[in-house]
Amino acid sequence: MNLVSIRIITVNVEALIKFYEHITKLTIKRFTPDFAELQTKTATLAIASINTLQFFGGESVAQAAKNRTAIIEFMVEDVEKEYNRLAPFLEPYIVQRPTIMPWGNNSFLFRDPDGNLVNLFTPTTLKAIKKFEPTN
Incomplete structure (x- = not known):
């Protein structure tokens, strides 16, 4: 799967x-x-x-702009660079400026216009970097 x-x-x-x-x-x-x-x-x-909800059983199946549980995550090459590029655009949406997380990612968290959480992150520790290396 x-x-x-x-x-x-x-x-x-x-x-x-x-x-x-x-x-x-x-x-x-x-x-x-x-x-x-x-x-x-x-x-x-x-x-x-x-x-599109009509194809899944109607409007009661999902509600727009009501997410409070999921985070949409994008791995980026340099989260600090992305923060500097996007901060002026995202100012009203920023939840957390780049912060090193306990699991080794530098994480920048903000909301999209519907309130969904979005995380741009860069692995920074060896363990975090290895987690995202391709496996053959």
């Missing part, structure tokens, strides 16, 4: 597309007005409007 994607349900697909394109410097592929994907080497972040 492989984790392939995480999907965010939103009332404003366009705002999240612009936000995540700015954060990641990647182009998001829009498949319909209600569905888009940000594809990386390891996983996909899907962005879908509340209109």
Whole structure:
């Protein structure tokens, strides 16, 4: 089994597309007005409007902008550099400036426009770095 994607349900697909394109410097592929994907080497972040909930049993299945449990994480080459690049844009959304976590990552935490937590991190300790090395 492989984790392939995480999907965010939103009332404003366009705002999240612009936000995540700015954060990641990647182009998001829009498949319909209600569905888009940000594809990386390891996983996909899907962005879908509340209109797509009809395919999963209706609007009671998920609620936009109500997440308080998950963190969307992106590993970056240099979290301090990303913080310096993004801090002016993210100022109202910043939760935690870059901080070394007990497990060895330098972590920068903020919220997207829907309130979802986003973590940009760089492994800094040998143990953390080894965790993300490719295995053959």
